[in-house]
Amino acid sequence: MSDDRRVPSLEATGEDPGAHRSGFACVVGRPNAGKSTLTNALVGQKVAITSGRPQTTRHVIRGVVHRPDAQLVLVDTPGLHRPRTLLGERLNEMVLATLGEVDVVVFCVPADQRVGPGDRFIAEQVSRLGPVAARTPVVVVATKADLVGKARLAEHLLALSELGEWADIVPVSAVDGYQVDTLVDVLVGHLPPGPALYPDGELTDEPEHVMVAELVREAALEGVRDELPHSLAVVVEEIVPREGRDADRPLLDVRVTLFVERDSQKAIVIGKGGSRLRDVGSRARRGIEPLLGARVYLDLHVKVAKDWQRDPKQLHRLGF
Numbered sequence: 001m002s003d004d005r006r007v008p009s010l011e012a013t014g015e016d017p018g019a020h021r022s023g024f025a026c027v028v029g030r031p032n033a034g035k036s037t038l039t040n041a042l043v044g045q046k047v048a049i050t051s052g053r054p055q056t057t058r059h060v061i062r063g064v065v066h067r068p069d070a071q072l073v074l075v076d077t078p079g080l081h082r083p084r085t086l087l088g089e090r091l092n093e094m095v096l097a098t099l100g101e102v103d104v105v106v107f108c109v110p111a112d113q114r115v116g117p118g119d120r121f122i123a124e125q126v127s128r129l130g131p132v133a134a135r136t137p138v139v140v141v142a143t144k145a146d147l148v149g150k151a152r153l154a155e156h157l158l159a160l161s162e163l164g165e166w167a168d169i170v171p172v173s174a175v176d177g178y179q180v181d182t183l184v185d186v187l188v189g190h191l192p193p194g195p196a197l198y199p200d201g202e203l204t205d206e207p208e209h210v211m212v213a214e215l216v217r218e219a220a221l222e223g224v225r226d227e228l229p230h231s232l233a234v235v236v237e238e239i240v241p242r243e244g245r246d247a248d249r250p251l252l253d254v255r256v257t258l259f260v261e262r263d264s265q266k267a268i269v270i271g272k273g274g275s276r277l278r279d280v281g282s283r284a285r286r287g288i289e290p291l292l293g294a295r296v297y298l299d300l301h302v303k304v305a306k307d308w309q310r311d312p313k314q315l316h317r318l319g320f
């Protein structure tokens with residue numbers, strides 16, 4: 001995204017209201033705020049991995065909202081949070097770098113919880129994006145509105161308005177669809193005029209590798225999240241068609257490495273006699289086959305990469 005994409009956005013307001021708009025929105029919020037679920041609801045298909053546990057989203061994942069009058073490219077990020085490890089710092093840097101480049105920031109604050117220090121931390125960060133005059137507009141979304149009554153929602157909206165200066169505040173439920181379209185309208189209103197950036201029908205431009213890695217990671221964490229959430233990185237080594245197969249019955253060989261930090265964690269992932277890893281494989285395969293549109297032979301390897309969260313070289317190798 002170059003600067004010259006931003007200039008027309010200033011000129012264009014009101015000049016040609018019927019013009020097609022396009023641009024980027026970045027979804028932020030503390031862990032578990034509902035960012036992935038909101039992204040999926042906006043895009044209308046599962047593109048990011050959701051879970052009841054914090055910080056499962058490791059990668060920037062984009063979904064594209066297509067409308068006749070606009071195209072909105074969504075960037076889903078890991079939660080901005082107070083960094084405790086090098087990995088935490090890297091993730092924050094990545095998030096802030098992304099935020100500086102988008103046309104509008106979507107800041108999720110769940111309605112079923114009080115505004116807390118984590119929300120305030122993010123509010124401060126996003127309020128500092130760029131000089132005041134050219135500041136990236138921030139739309140605050142009161143997520144999970146279906147979980148609270150009207151009075152509590154009103155109280156939450158008031159607390160949000162006192163949290164900073166926002167372009168808009170929109171209560172939304174990604175689960176029952178309440179105000180999802182309204183939110184799209186609001187976000188599109190902040191985009192500059194421009195042609196569609198992606199062909200219609202393309203829901204995500206995220207490399208298949210990243211999506212496959214997310215599916216494996218989600219399957220591998222199931223049931224053992226207490227021990228592993230911060231200690232598991234997944235790398236897709238290759239996705240290659242098996243030779244000698246009929247063209248109408250292709251088989252893909254998908255080779256994946258799971259990195260853990262300690263031998264004890266390796267044992268957890270693999271399970272007794274490899275039983276757990278087999279389950280992880282079949283669960284992940286159920287998501288991967290529809291994604292890749294072919295039968296898949298999934299080859300999983302577990303390796304120990306000691307202290308990978310703290311080692312810059314390892315982080316780089318693992319794609320952070």
Ligand SMILES: Nc1nc2c(ncn2[C@@H]2O[C@H](COP(=O)(O)OP(=O)(O)OP(=O)(O)O)[C@@H](O)[C@H]2O)c(=O)[nH]1
Binds near residue numbers: 057146
């Ligand atoms: N009832 C209800 N639950 C929601 C809604 N949005 C998200 N949730 C739930 O809240 C939990 C967290 O949602 P996610 O979308 O994974 O949250 P996230 O902000 O992406 O989380 P991280 O990846 O950990 O940063 C999940 O259990 C979701 O099902 C909503 O609109 N209504």
